[in-house]
Amino acid sequence: MSRSAHPAGPRHADVLPEGHYSAPPTDLNALDPKVWAQTVTRDAHGVVTVGGIDVKTLAERFGTPAYFIDEADFRTRARAWRTAFGPDADVFYAGKAFLSRAVVRWLYEEGLNLDVCSGGELSTALAGGMPADRIAFHGNNKSVEEITKAVEAGVGRIVLDSFQEIVRVAHIASSMGKRQRVQIRVTVGVEAHTHEFIATAHEDQKFGIPLADGQAAEAVRRALQLDGLELIGIHSHIGSQIFDMSGFEVAAHRVVGLLRDIRDEHGVELPEIDLGGGLGIAYTSDDDPREPHEIAKALTEIVSRECEGARLRTPRISVEPGRAIVGPTAFTLYEVGTIKPLQGLRTYVSVDGGMSDNIRTALYDAEYSVCLASRTSDAEPMLVRIVGKHCESGDIVVRDAFLPADLAPGDLIAVPATGAYCRSMASNYNHALRPPVVAVADGDARVIVRRETEDDLLRLDVG
Ligand SMILES: *Cc1c(COP(=O)(O)O)cnc(C)c1O
Secondary structure (H helix, E strand, O other): OOHHHOOOOHHHOOOOOOOOOOOOOOOOOOOOOOOOOOOOEEOOOOOEEEOOEEHHHHHHHHOOOEEEEEHHHHHHHHHHHHHHHOOOEEEEEEOOOOOOHHHHHHHHHOOOEEEEOOHHHHHHHHHOOOOHHHEEEOOOOOOHHHHHHHHHHOOOEEEEOOHHHHHHHHHHHHHOOOOEEEEEEEEOOEEEEEOEEEEOOOOOOOOOEEOHHHHHHHHHHHHHHOOOEEEEEEEOOOEEEEOOOHHHHHHHHHHHHHHHHHHHHHOOOOOEEEOOOOEOOOOOOOOOOOOHHHHHHHHHHHHHHHHHHHOOOOOEEEEOOOHHHHHHHEEEEEEEEEEEEEOOOEEEEEEOOOOOOOOHHHHHOOOOOOEEOOOOOOOOEEEEEEEOOOOOOOOEEEEEEEEEOOOOOOOEEEEEOOOOOOHHHOOOHHHOOOOOEEEEEOOEEEEEEOOOOHHHHHHHOOO
16 A cells, blocks of 8 residues: 555655654744634633634533534635535535534535435435435445435435446336436546645546446446436546645546547537545645635636537536535644653643544544643643543554643643544544534534433443
8 A cells, every 4th residue: 555645645654754843833822724713713811712712611511522613614615615616516515524414504505515425424414404406425335225215315416336336226216216317436547645646547446437448438338228317427536635736637637538438429418527525624834725716716627628628518517525614614622631751752642532533643644733722821842742542552633743841731722623534533442432513603602413421332232
């Protein structure tokens, strides 16, 4: 496995560049707006606040660890994507990044569509009030039950991921007397992460049907013949935490090439093209993500140019941002427990959560930043590693960061940009209780996903 191909990008590999952390930030109390949600600031006492409520109050009311999501920021980002792409395109929020009924309602109200990839996500989407025709159903191994439920509900599209699934979905839809709108997910031989992409002839991965060797063209041939399916377009998703648009350029070129071949062979111009998600966010001050309007402009131009070249009508574009919408909108609040200085190395700061609420550092060597949130400090910076309380030495939340040297047990620290793939990937390892998600807006805080209790754990253990 190539370490550089993990979703956090090559900068996040095992060995940090020499001297990467040699210089502490000039102001340890500063909150870089790049990594913090829009309403996060410090109040007159130096306490971090979000949506007008300070973290000491939030910790008292909701406990720690907990995720706090800035509702205004979520809505602003969702709306920015919607507006950037305009009425001739669709924005599908990728539910796997973080999904709850409250989030579904925000998306609905802001005019976004929703991607789901399991029966559980589909149920949450429907329970949250998303109209079925605005839902897309993904996955490389959807069960017959999941497909049946999706067709029955009337989802707007199912993204077909294999030859078996073409037949399976067609059969299920036909047996219900329905014609299901579908896209075919193709692998275009591009893998993009952060600042680079790799173009290969063959994609060695579980998702999609390869363009190579005419496989995708054969999938299209079969889908067009089946009464239960209405083929509306081609889907491609090339990676995650991407900052550079050149991977999308290659992907669009290859997908449009397939659309042209389809027109030439079957005389049909498929009306839609989905370019997937994967747009990057700032986890630390070193990251420079693009704004939605820049991304929309770049993608729209790329597709138009390619279609012009192939003399095709420009299809309706859809995109599927997950992380880029929800990632920056939340932070995790922890209480400092023990502090262990290791002479000449670093100081280990243990918090009351860990890999059970943020697995990304252990899983992808992802980088995060951290700040002292319950007060400011003028103390000297010390190099710290923020670790959890699990029985595992890889239980790291923030690998390397600077915090003030007077940090003490009971202080609250906050890790920003934990809105995506943290609560949604949370586990019960060591029988940890998964933290709540609290939405904060205009001086008001409410739990949208409650904290797990020991009763919840014991309810599953039937003895
Ligand atoms: C994961 C995924 C996304 C969202 O990825 P982000 O990095 O969160 O933007 C979009 N589409 C598909 C098919 C995915 O699997």
